[in-house]
Each structure stands twice: as structure tokens, then as C-alpha cells.
Amino acid sequence: MRELSLHILDIIQNSITASARDIELTIIEDVKSDLFLIKVFDNGRGIRGDRLRQVTDPFVTSRTTRRVGLGLSLFQEAARRCGGNLEIESTTGQGTRVTAYFKYTHIDRAPLGDIQGTLISLMALNPEIHYRYHHIYNENEFILDTEDIKKILGDIDINQIEVLSWIREFLDEGLENLYGGDSK
Amino acid sequence: MKSLNELRELRETLQKEMAARNSTGKTKIIIGMGTCGIAAGARNILHAVLEEIERRKLDVLVTQTGCIGMCEKEPLLDVQLPGKERITYGNLKEDDVKRIIVEHVINGNIVSDLAIARFEEGGK
Numbered sequence: 001m002r003e004l005s006l007h008i009l010d011i012i013q014n015s016i017t018a019s020a021r022d023i024e025l026t027i028i029e030d031v032k033s034d035l036f037l038i039k040v041f042d043n044g045r046g047i048r049g050d051r052l053r054q055v056t057d058p059f060v061t062s063r064t065t066r067r068v069g070l071g072l073s074l075f076q077e078a079a080r081r082c083g084g085n086l087e088i089e090s091t092t093g094q095g096t097r098v099t100a101y102f103k104y105t106h107i108d109r110a111p112l113g114d115i116q117g118t119l120i121s122l123m124a125l126n127p128e129i130h131y132r133y134h135h136i137y138n139e140n141e142f143i144l145d146t147e148d149i150k151k152i153l154g155d156i157d158i159n160q161i162e163v164l165s166w167i168r169e170f171l172d173e174g175l176e177n178l179y180g181g182d183s184k
Numbered sequence: 185m186k187s188l189n190e191l192r193e194l195r196e197t198l199q200k201e202m203a204a205r206n207s208t209g210k211t212k213i214i215i216g217m218g219t220c221g222i223a224a225g226a227r228n229i230l231h232a233v234l235e236e237i238e239r240r241k242l243d244v245l246v247t248q249t250g251c252i253g254m255c256e257k258e259p260l261l262d263v264q265l266p267g268k269e270r271i272t273y274g275n276l277k278e279d280d281v282k283r284i285i286v287e288h289v290i291n292g293n294i295v296s297d298l299a300i301a302r303f304e305e306g307g308k
Contacts, residue, residue: 006222006223009217013219114227120231120234121227121230121231124246126248152192156202160198161238163191166191166194173186
């Protein structure tokens with residue numbers, strides 16, 4: 001994957017397949033500590049202990065169990081290539097927590113890329129899910145919680161095209177402020 | 185800075201429009217969002233679809249599917265007009281989306297050089 005935001009889109013698809021209702025994405029970019037951290041927490045059905053050890057092994061994938069596949073292996077490989085790793089914790093019936101960390105300045109670290117596009121894709125295709133996006137860049141932070149948006153929208157769906165356009169602009173501005181002139 | 189008040193105004197505008205929109209018998213556009221689809225560019229295809237829908241003010245339902253086993257032909261996009269067979273388009277570039285929307289979604293003609301499969305209603 002050319003962008004970390006594509007890995008994020010991919011592993012959140014796992015959460016959706018696991019029937020998660022709440023999905024929390026946290027991105028922490030801490031340049032001083034040379035750390036790029038991505039966390040995806042969901043309240044899906046979780047992964048059994050024996051399966052959990054296998055989910056990042058591409059050769060143990062089971063096509064009928066959508067919770068496993070190439071996606072996590074690729075993401076883990078990307079992290080390990082950059083002096084980091086990927087960790088998964090899961091409790092059956094409660095949810096799964098995926099944490100990936102990278103060395104911020106590692107030459108092989110893919111850029112975050114179009115994270116707005118990833119979020120808009122998720123809201124467009126799976127509007128019923130509650131997403132919370134928390135992004136920290138050094139001392140700055142940005143939060144978008146779809147519950148706040150849905151409260152204002154009332155009976156209007158979040159995946160109405162005009163609403164998605166508004167959210168896209170909202171995210172563009174929010175991230176511009178977050179980075180405060182630094183490039184991604 | 186964009187304000188939530190703008191969102192409230194947008195909601196009011198949309199509520200008036202919603203009454204005119206019919207939720208049954210919509211055309212469906214289905215995007216392949218498996219790992220293979222995402223790696224091949226499905227996100228950009230989706231955004232091209234959303235842009236065309238907005239530009240042309242279409243009332244279309246956009247949904248997703250996972251990997252359907254045709255990974256080498258990703259990105260994939262299916263179009264299903266109400267009561268018609270479901271057509272799968274493959275190996276798509278962003279520019280192809282405009283053609284599919286105009287020729288198939290709006291005019292009802294299958295874009296045969298991009299189509300790779302067809303399914304009867306209720307099949308697949």
C-alpha cells in the first residue's frame with residue numbers, strides 16, 4: 001500500500017466485517033520521539049486466542065473467516081520495515097485493538113496520505129457505524145466524532161453526498177490547522 | 185473555519201429536498217473494498233463516483249462488497265439499475281468512472297469494453 005491511510009482503510013474494513021458498531025481511530029505523530037502511531041479499536045466480535053496468533057501470517061488465512069487475511073500481514077510488514085511493529089489484542093465478544101507503530105523518520109515509512117479520503121470512504125459506505133477519529137500531531141490535536149455530526153443531522157443520513165462534501169471540507173481545514181503549515 | 189452552524193443549515197436544506205427523493209428502486213453502485221481492491225485503487229474509484237453523483241445530482245445508492253476472488257481485475261465496480269442485471273466493471277481507472285456513470289447509470293447502456301461479468305437479479 002502506498003499510503004498508511006490505505007492500510008487504515010483496510011484494517012477498519014476488518015472491524016466492519018467483525019460487526020463493530022463503534023470504531024476508534026487514533027493517530028499520534030510525535031516527531032520529537034520519532035514515533036508514528038496508529039491505533040484502531042473496535043467493539044466487534046473479536047478474535048479467538050488460537051486465531052489471534054495466526055492473523056498476521058498470510059499463509060494461515062482462511063477465506064471464510066473474514067477476520068484474517070492479507071491486510072494485517074501487509075500492515076505488520078510495513079511497520080516492521082520501519083523499525084516498528086504491529087500488535088493485536090482481542091477479547092471475544094468485546095472487540096479488537098490493533099496498534100501499529102513506525103519510526104517517524106524512517107526512509108521506508110509511507111506517508112499517511114489521504115486520511116480524509118479514508119474517513120469519507122468509511123462514512124459513505126458504512127454510515128451506520130460510529131467513528132471517532134483522534135489525530136495528534138506534536139502538541140496539536142484534531143477530533144471528529146460522527147455522533148456529534150449525527151446529532152445535528154437528525155433524520156438526515158451522514159452519507160448524503162452534500163453532507164460528505166461538508167465533512168470533507170471540515171476535515172481538510174482541521175488537518176491544515178493540525179499540521180500548522182508543516183507538510184504531512 | 186467551518187462551523188457546525190453551517191451543518192445545521194445544510195440539514196434544513198436537505199430536509200426539504202428529501203421529501204422529493206424516492207428511496208425505493210434506486211440504482212446501486214457497489215465498490216470492491218477488500219484488501220485487493222483497496223491496494224488497487226478502490227478509494228479513488230469511490231471518490232470519483234461520489235464526485236460524479238454530486239456534480240450530476242444523481243440519486244444513487246453506493247455500497248461496498250469484499251473480495252470476490254477477482255483480485256487481479258480490481259478495482260471493481262458493479263452497477264445495478266432497478267430490475268436489471270448486475271454488471272461488474274474491472275481494471276478501472278478514475279477516468280472510466282465518468283463513462284460508466286454517463287453511459288450506464290444515466291443512459292442505461294452497458295459499457296461493454298469495461299464490463300467483465302454480469303449477474304442476473306438475485307444471483308451472486
